[in-house]
Amino acid sequence: MNFDLETHGAVTVVAPRSNVLGGPDGADLHEYIHQQEQEGLRRVVVDLSRVQLMNSSGLGMLVSALTTLRNVGGDLRLASVSERIQSLFVITRLATVFKSYPTADEAVASFEVA
DSSP states (O other): OOEEEEEETTEEEEEESSOBOOTHHHHHHHHHHHHHHHTTOOEEEEEOTTOOOBOHHHHHHHHHHHHHHHHTTOEEEEESOOHHHHHHHHHTTGGGTSEEESSHHHHHHHHHHO
């Protein structure tokens, strides 16, 4: 998957460089999340600031990552979700499943107060 990574203490920020449409990119994200979980890093922020489009496969990829992390006591949070993508989360009722923040910094900080 084409994504950038940053680590902020115990939180990893994954920032896709383009649209989230599943396929091979989904497998790459799943592999990365699994590797992070194995290393004990269980707090992930997905920064969607550069994502213009997302389809059902992309949604499935995020749900799978969230499930993997929550099963081991971790969590995944979203940042910088565009109105277009937020409407997709609302329509699919996933807006109540994911915690979403205006910026990646705010999402990272939310782990500190949790």
